[in-house]
Amino acid sequence: xxxxxxxxxxxxxxxxxxxxxxxxxxxxxxxxxxxxxxxxxxxxxxxxxxxxxxxxxxxxxxxxxxxxxxxxxxxxxxxxxxx
Numbered sequence: 001x002x003x004x005x006x007x008x009x010x011x012x013x014x015x016x017x018x019x020x021x022x023x024x025x026x027x028x029x030x031x032x033x034x035x036x037x038x039x040x041x042x043x044x045x046x047x048x049x050x051x052x053x054x055x056x057x058x059x060x061x062x063x064x065x066x067x068x069x070x071x072x073x074x075x076x077x078x079x080x081x082x083x
Contacts, residue, residue, distance in 0.1 A: 003042045004042070005027070005037065005042055006042070006043075006044070007027075007029070007035075011029050011030065011031055012029060012030045013027045013028070013029050014028055014029060014030060014056055014057060014058055015027065015028040015057060015058060015059050015060045016028075016060070017060045017061050017062055017069075018039060018062070019039075019062045019066040019083065020062060020064060020065070020066045021066055022039060023038065023039055023040065024036060024037070024038070024039060024045065024062075024066070024083065025037040025038075025039040026060040026062065026069055026071075026083070027060065028051065028056070028057025028058065028059065028060045028071055028073075029056065029057060030056040030057075031056070032050060032051055032053060032055055032056060032057060032073065033048040033049065033050060033051065033057065034048065034049045034050075034051050034057055034060060034069070034071045035048045035049070036049075036069075036083065049071075049081065051071045051073050051079055055073050055074035055075040056073060056074055057071050057072070057073050058072055058073060058074060059071065059072040060072075062083060063083075066083060067082060067083055068080055068081070068082060068083060069081055069082075069083040
């Protein structure tokens with residue numbers, strides 16, 4: 001994989017995780033959003049998911065089966081959602 005994620009120029013990605021199959025990537029940014037990406041094409045998979053309203057996402061991780069995505073932020077409690 002080689003390329004650049006189509007994120008806004010003023011956004012900063014702080015955390016990255018790959019799903020166990022290597023096909024899906026998750027990012028967490030300083031704006032409080034979690035995004036899912038196709039790891040091959042670097043295209044977005046759906047709309048950004050809000051984790052924090054006023055703070056950055058500092059960690060993202062997939063469950064071993066790839067069905068759940070965990071995210072953690074500076075101020076909010078950790079969040080679990082379907083990947």
